[in-house]
Amino acid sequence: MIFEVFRQEKKGAAFTHAGSVAAPDAVFAEAFAHEQYGRRHESVALWVVPRDAVREVTDFPDELSKTYHRVDGYSLKAKLKEARERAGAASP
Amino acid sequence: MDEQAFLEYVQSGGQVETGDWMPDEYRTKLVKFIEMHGNSELMGVLPEREWILRAPTLQRKLALTAKVQDEVGHAQLIYRVVEDLGKPRARCLEDLVSGKAKFHNVFHYPTKTWGDVGVIAWLVDAAAIISQKALLKCSYAPYARIMKKICWEESFHILHGRDVILTLMNGTDEQRELVQEAVTRWWGPLMQFHGNPIAAEDDPMFVWRIKSQGNEEARQQFLDGYVPQIWELGLTVPDPKLRKRDKGVWEYTEPDWDELKHVVTGHGPKTQERLDLRRHMLDQEAWVRSVVLAEAA
Numbered sequence: 001m002i003f004e005v006f007r008q009e010k011k012g013a014a015f016t017h018a019g020s021v022a023a024p025d026a027v028f029a030e031a032f033a034h035e036q037y038g039r040r041h042e043s044v045a046l047w048v049v050p051r052d053a054v055r056e057v058t059d060f061p062d063e064l065s066k067t068y069h070r071v072d073g074y075s076l077k078a079k080l081k082e083a084r085e086r087a088g089a090a091s092p
Numbered sequence: 093m094d095e096q097a098f099l100e101y102v103q104s105g106g107q108v109e110t111g112d113w114m115p116d117e118y119r120t121k122l123v124k125f126i127e128m129h130g131n132s133e134l135m136g137v138l139p140e141r142e143w144i145l146r147a148p149t150l151q152r153k154l155a156l157t158a159k160v161q162d163e164v165g166h167a168q169l170i171y172r173v174v175e176d177l178g179k180p181r182a183r184c185l186e187d188l189v190s191g192k193a194k195f196h197n198v199f200h201y202p203t204k205t206w207g208d209v210g211v212i213a214w215l216v217d218a219a220a221i222i223s224q225k226a227l228l229k230c231s232y233a234p235y236a237r238i239m240k241k242i243c244w245e246e247s248f249h250i251l252h253g254r255d256v257i258l259t260l261m262n263g264t265d266e267q268r269e270l271v272q273e274a275v276t277r278w279w280g281p282l283m284q285f286h287g288n289p290i291a292a293e294d295d296p297m298f299v300w301r302i303k304s305q306g307n308e309e310a311r312q313q314f315l316d317g318y319v320p321q322i323w324e325l326g327l328t329v330p331d332p333k334l335r336k337r338d339k340g341v342w343e344y345t346e347p348d349w350d351e352l353k354h355v356v357t358g359h360g361p362k363t364q365e366r367l368d369l370r371r372h373m374l375d376q377e378a379w380v381r382s383v384v385l386a387e388a389a
Contacts, residue, residue: 020176024384035165
């Protein structure tokens with residue numbers, strides 16, 4: 001069986017994918033992952049997950065070019081300039 | 093995507109994952125290249141393993157044991173990548189012990205003295221790390237990713253090697269002589285290590301961007317980085333032609349390409365003995381695999 005291994009470098013950090021190990025069962029997988037990804041104390045915790053349990057999603061269509069939920073969907077420069085000019089013209 | 097589009101994709105820096113479509117030729121080349129790397133890690137521990145019991149101090153014994161464990165760990169990581177490309181580890185090992193698959197030239201030679209152990213960890217690992225750093229940009233992403241961990245561990249090995257060498261160089265005349273003899277013995281194989289100076293554009297491994305630099309480029313990097321380190325210790329290199337030209341290019345005597353070919357095709361001084369040991373270990377430990385696999389089933 002193949003197990004995917006995720007490692008956490010220090011407390012509070014996100015777990016990141018480290019690699020995979022081949023093992024006959026979960027107990028061996030934990031031992032192999034511990035040796036392979038933690039023996040130099042480079043990890044404080046590991047997640048060892050059967051590869052079959054990982055659901056991969058890769059399709060992210062954007063037919064409507066939705067920009068309103070991203071920061072690059074808002075270009076304020078020109079509008080701000082105009083608004084400042086109008087405010088300046090209105091002031092005594 | 094067709095083969096031409098794929099080629100353009102990898103040549104412009106694109107990376108490929110295991111499940112992505114890839115041309116058969118690319119997959120075949122990848123398996124051959126990565127498997128050879130895995131074999132080299134696995135066979136590469138044998139010359140050093142021979143010295144674990146003879147290492148001069150407890151500290152050195154532990155460090156050498158840890159290095160051997162690292163290299164076997166690299167073999168495991170690399171064989172994992174090969175497995176995901178379609179060739180099981182058991183078949184890689186079969187092809188290795190039958191002599192069908194190859195491993196790097198430097199691991200076919202004997203380690204005569206403790207000086208050789210130092211030179212392997214220092215200069216052989218240095219040559220290897222230059223090749224491996226060029227794989228960090230490999231077009232096959234899973235291979236590029238494990239290379240990060242491998243390069244990180246190799247950098248300890250080089251320090252261990254330099255420490256062994258510096259300790260000997262600060263010792264007696266006899267110890268310094270030991271190092272000089274080892275450098276002299278290893279120079280030929282080191283110069284052959286990066287392969288013949290085929291132009292990068294003609295090297296299929298570069299064309300598919302499995303490697304990101306040509307053979308000669310790697311050798312020049314090695315010479316540039318390490319010849320000064322060798323010279324500054326008062327050591328000499330057995331090549332009267334070796335010098336750096338004005339343009340910064342190193343000139344050297346043509347390496348013995350016939351020897352390289354002869355050695356990697358299974359005719360090195362230690363090839364058969366080391367393959368015999370691998371075969372013996374595989375047979376001897378077969379019962380462990382059968383017990384473990386039966387229990388898990």
